[in-house]
Amino acid sequence: MTCSHYSIEDGIAVLTIDNPPVNALSQAIRQAIIDAVASTAADPKASALLITCAGKTFCAGADIREFDQPPLEPHLPDVIEAMLASPKPVCCALHGTVLGGGLEIAMAAHGRVAAPETKLGLPEVKLGLMPGARGTQLLARLVGVEKALAMACSGDPIDATEALTAGLIDILATGDPIDAAKDWLNQNDAARPTNERPIPLIDPAVIDAYLTANARKFRGLDAPPAIARAIRAAMDLPYQEAAALERALFLKLRAGPQSRALRHLFQAERATAKLPELEGVTPRPIDRVGVIGAGTMGTGIAINFLLAGIPVTLVEQNEAALGRGVATIGKTIDGNVASARTNRDAADQAGALLTASLDYAALSDADLIIEAAFETMDVKTAIFTRLGDVARPGAILATNTSYLDVDAIAAAGGRPADTVGLHFFSPANIMKLLEIVRGAETASDVLATALALAKRIGKVPVVAGNAYGFIGNRMLAVRRREAEGMITQGASPYVIDRVLEGFGMPMGPFRIGDLAGLDLGWSAETSTGSTIRERLCEAGRHGQKTNAGFYDYDERRRPSPSPVAEDIIASFARDKGIAQRAFGADEILARLLWPMVDEGAALLSEGIARSASDIDMVWLTGYGWPSWTGGPMFHAAETGYAKVVGELEALGYEPSAKLRALAAEQG
Numbered sequence: 001m002t003c004s005h006y007s008i009e010d011g012i013a014v015l016t017i018d019n020p021p022v023n024a025l026s027q028a029i030r031q032a033i034i035d036a037v038a039s040t041a042a043d044p045k046a047s048a049l050l051i052t053c054a055g056k057t058f059c060a061g062a063d064i065r066e067f068d069q070p071p072l073e074p075h076l077p078d079v080i081e082a083m084l085a086s087p088k089p090v091c092c093a094l095h096g097t098v099l100g101g102g103l104e105i106a107m108a109a110h111g112r113v114a115a116p117e118t119k120l121g122l123p124e125v126k127l128g129l130m131p132g133a134r135g136t137q138l139l140a141r142l143v144g145v146e147k148a149l150a151m152a153c154s155g156d157p158i159d160a161t162e163a164l165t166a167g168l169i170d171i172l173a174t175g176d177p178i179d180a181a182k183d184w185l186n187q188n189d190a191a192r193p194t195n196e197r198p199i200p201l202i203d204p205a206v207i208d209a210y211l212t213a214n215a216r217k218f219r220g221l222d223a224p225p226a227i228a229r230a231i232r233a234a235m236d237l238p239y240q241e242a243a244a245l246e247r248a249l250f251l252k253l254r255a256g257p258q259s260r261a262l263r264h265l266f267q268a269e270r271a272t273a274k275l276p277e278l279e280g281v282t283p284r285p286i287d288r289v290g291v292i293g294a295g296t297m298g299t300g301i302a303i304n305f306l307l308a309g310i311p312v313t314l315v316e317q318n319e320a321a322l323g324r325g326v327a328t329i330g331k332t333i334d335g336n337v338a339s340a341r342t343n344r345d346a347a348d349q350a351g352a353l354l355t356a357s358l359d360y361a362a363l364s365d366a367d368l369i370i371e372a373a374f375e376t377m378d379v380k381t382a383i384f385t386r387l388g389d390v391a392r393p394g395a396i397l398a399t400n401t402s403y404l405d406v407d408a409i410a411a412a413g414g415r416p417a418d419t420v421g422l423h424f425f426s427p428a429n430i431m432k433l434l435e436i437v438r439g440a441e442t443a444s445d446v447l448a449t450a451l452a453l454a455k456r457i458g459k460v461p462v463v464a465g466n467a468y469g470f471i472g473n474r475m476l477a478v479r480r481r482e483a484e485g486m487i488t489q490g491a492s493p494y495v496i497d498r499v500l501e502g503f504g505m506p507m508g509p510f511r512i513g514d515l516a517g518l519d520l521g522w523s524a525e526t527s528t529g530s531t532i533r534e535r536l537c538e539a540g541r542h543g544q545k546t547n548a549g550f551y552d553y554d555e556r557r558r559p560s561p562s563p564v565a566e567d568i569i570a571s572f573a574r575d576k577g578i579a580q581r582a583f584g585a586d587e588i589l590a591r592l593l594w595p596m597v598d599e600g601a602a603l604l605s606e607g608i609a610r611s612a613s614d615i616d617m618v619w620l621t622g623y624g625w626p627s628w629t630g631g632p633m634f635h636a637a638e639t640g641y642a643k644v645v646g647e648l649e650a651l652g653y654e655p656s657a658k659l660r661a662l663a664a665e666q667g
């Protein structure tokens, strides 16, 4: 298959790269660029070389799939050096996304012309990598050290207008960028290659200050400091030496575990919505959504649709709750404007799409109705019974339950084929994960609709089977059981939290418990004091909301270990006669991670999760799992499933047959 085309137009050599879907820089493309530079140099009829790409985008960078294979010549740095050494000027005509190696190609040209909607960036850091083909060196020369640092360490692209101001591009084309690039080449036949430009020197302390200011964001990641080192070298060393350092740092990152993990997640994210059985299934159109329940979940869910331009009817039981919900939605969207996540116009439009009602009849024209009411079966089935009466034929009925049986809820509505679980995570307007729970009778086009809709509202959908807690909460329950088990045996809750946070989770299980409220599902009348949580609640320690739970909280909600909670735990263990012993950090981590992974294996064998990578996406996008370890299942696979089985056995567990099978498969 030809993936590039070379011709002479108006005395200029034109190389068109055509490697769908995103013109990734495969071996053939790299060779084609080197050949085009050589042909242009040798051709008296060509005064210059123009590089452009077919399709909706310029190059999206190196071909990620090649990273796991033996590298093939020519390497991207060879291409870049060939372009920089070209005796005739080279200009790139840019459109779409110009990313990673694609931007390195563009920067190795003498000039860059971009269409107005173009986005340019170095996203390698998001794959645990850094630019590996002179990107740090060329970017620092074009936009300065500070901007280069921000772009390469964040991985976020900038738009063409900003790129023009920053000096990353030369022309913002108003018409066809190819014509503008030809004009540029005709007027700039003596342009200098980028690597010969002087680098604007700054106080190197700025680099350290940037890393310090972003320490929280970069926590645990190897790539940002490596990028900073390469950019610093751009100031300190001659170009070739700094370029060699950049390459060495890149190769080390590429071979390292973090990049393997992040590349796995890149593919995992794209795989969640690919269900072979849905190929050719047409989703139902969704033009109006109904949401039942104006509490935290209902309002968060509604905001997703409003911001995506989809009208929402919000239904509550009484005026006060409905008013509070509408106010929350308004306040949250205004907050988005204040933090520049949404612009004022979009916010106003979103607000205008909201209808509030106390009457279920207002849901009769909704294409999708999501129940986000209290998490008890009685409440949910009562709502579904009413929905069975008011929803129009063909409307999709969804429940936002996080644990309950979707089939039982579906049965109450009398339309099981039209029913699906849509489990949003709190805060629902922020968290990326959407667990889509497929009931026993959920129709294929209902599932396809849910997947398509997730994309429209910017969520990562993961399809789960109908089981208690689905994927995420079922595994979470295992982790909580282990954590709470360990504290009855003598481990400190504070040490357990520290171990898990040291692993990279945003919060340990006891801080999460305090935040969520220890009194969820607890009542003073029925409390039997048979768990530590119950005893804490009985002592008035309901978590953060009472300034006391497993931790004590000061007036700014900062936690500190609580001697009172420790006494409650110790007396619980005494009452139950549980022997006390010391726990090392390794054992704590093993007990927090491996039983949970074993539960993941069980979910796979039961068909509740479709794949190990789906489980990883659930934990990444719903629970803040540290991305650089690739998710629980990937982390277990990297550790070695056999080792995980061995550690579980050493801890006295009986690993599942599926986990043993995974270990055997891995060999």
Ligand code: 3H9
Residues within 6 Å of the ligand: 021, 022, 024, 060, 061, 062, 063, 064, 065, 076, 077, 097, 099, 100, 101, 102, 104, 123, 124, 127, 129, 130, 131, 132, 133, 135, 270
């Ligand atoms: C790099 O360049 C290193 C260099 O500095 C140094 C080297 C020495 N390769 O996301 P989509 C596939 S590192 C291969 O669904 P969108 C993707 O898997 C690279 N394949 O579409 C999917 O395939 P499928 C730095 C790639 O419109 C299809 O294209 N570059 C690559 O929502 C469509 O993708 C990046 O990190 C690739 N580089 O978004 C850019 N990129 O259909 C990563 C995409 O089989 N890519 N595919 O599932 C992106 O950010 C987005 O894909 C992009 C399009 C914005 C381009």
